[in-house]
Amino acid sequence: MSSERLAVPDGKRGAPALSVRSLSKRFGDRVAFQDVSFEIGYGEVFGFLGPNGAGKTTTVRTLGTLIAPTSGSATVAGIPLTPEKGVEIRRRISIMPESPGLYLRLSVIENLECFADLYEVPDANDRIDRALHAVNLADRALDACGTLSKGLRQRAALARALLSDPEILFLDEPTSGLDPLATRDVHELIAALGQRGVTIFLTTHRLEEAERLCDRVAILNTALRTIGRPDELREQLFAKTLTVRTLVPLPEPGRVFAGLPAVDGWRQDGPATYVLAVSESAAAAPAVTRALVAAGADVLSISESHHSLEDVYLELIDEDEEADQR
């Protein structure tokens, strides 16, 4: 763990940190996840979203060699995901489970000493010291973990995950059950790790968390529903729109909006509110403004509609629920 930006590991330039091909896991008749495929590059912060029971944690456990996949293949940190390679894979990754899983009777430093030995890290004391400083927990190092607040326990678990300088860091719901202040602290830590070039696989159902922290996101609902940058997903799923509000209804809105550049169509959404489908907001907005002024309209506002990642998520999950009901 160094303070400067981490480089891609030697010999792995251009190779994906994680490559998953048609991976599936079933427990008897129950499908945990199926036919999941994606790739993650080194240094990427990747969000894995989905509702409860979507298969996120099972995917992490599978990639972390705790669970064997039913079918499909994957490479983790460049190593094929097979039972024989389990130790080699686990040496290169680190998983922070949803529950911190600390030994509550032991101090923070005793917990870290145990894991430094399990990872056989060189210069264990130095690594522990740096991990504690990275999560701002050095002053509580000698405290028993049982005496720490939930947020501080989460930090201790993060320090534990950083000890081995992992090539890929899996964070499973890292802010689950935390209050807003502790959540903000964990977000800042994750953002700092991302800036240092640590490859992070973040599972969460907090959409604002993913939107804020992740370079790309995937939405899983047993099967992979979509994958991409948050802004790409918004564009894929929702048409760009401008919302125009005037003081009084336009007498002939069709004449005002027809034929304007980059405006594909319009509809009225209230007595004096108009929603315009546009191909390019930057081109459409000035033309719409000019047309309204020319028509003598008293314009209250022209705004670009913003769809959040939450809209994307809800749209996809709703689609799944509707399909299930049919």
Next chain:
Amino acid sequence: MSVSTRRVRAIFRKELREYRRNGSIVSTMAIIPLIFILYPMIDVFALPTSASIPLEHRDFLLYLLGIPAIVPAVVAAYSVVGERQQGTLEPLLTTPIRREEFLLGKALAALVPSLVMSYAVYVFFLACVELFARPGIASTLLRGPELFAQLLFTPLLAGWSIWVGIAISARSSDFRVAQQLGMLASLPSVAVTSLIALNVIHATLGLALGLAAALLVLDGLGWRVVSAMFDRERLMTGTR
């Protein structure tokens, strides 16, 4: 397969630190030896000197082998299911530790305090007999072969109990059930040593060597068999 001593030591050291701070484990380790030492103590100190002749046919000290048979079984029964119940098993299993290393660390952590406790109780018992029992009784009880049997069978019995206890722990979902089963599983060993102590089974050198060899083989096999039974996926998901 190579075993990393550093990883085994990490588990061993962590376990000992946890024992020290866990009152229920310490009390379990202390109460069982007290129960086992009570009857021989009362019996020995209540005996008149004339009782030394019938005592020659009883292997009194072997009662105390119940300590290494039961204490480690109870401690080992907590080892895996305890980690699972307190949510610490998953972080452990995500490290590069092999199951053989994990189990060896757990077994050593149950073995060492059990041996220390057992030998300490023997020494205490022998010292009390030597210092306070009637002279005829003391010289009848403190016999070389019995002392040797104590030294030999204490680790062998403890080893067997530990592997049985860990096997139960790896298959249980509740540590109280695991501890009760661990205690039950150690009863056959206690029964055999009691029958020998009461001279129902006559102790001979051949019998002792045969039992020791059998326990040695079982201890070695125990590590392999329990390692094979240790299933990360089942422990994580409760399936299979």
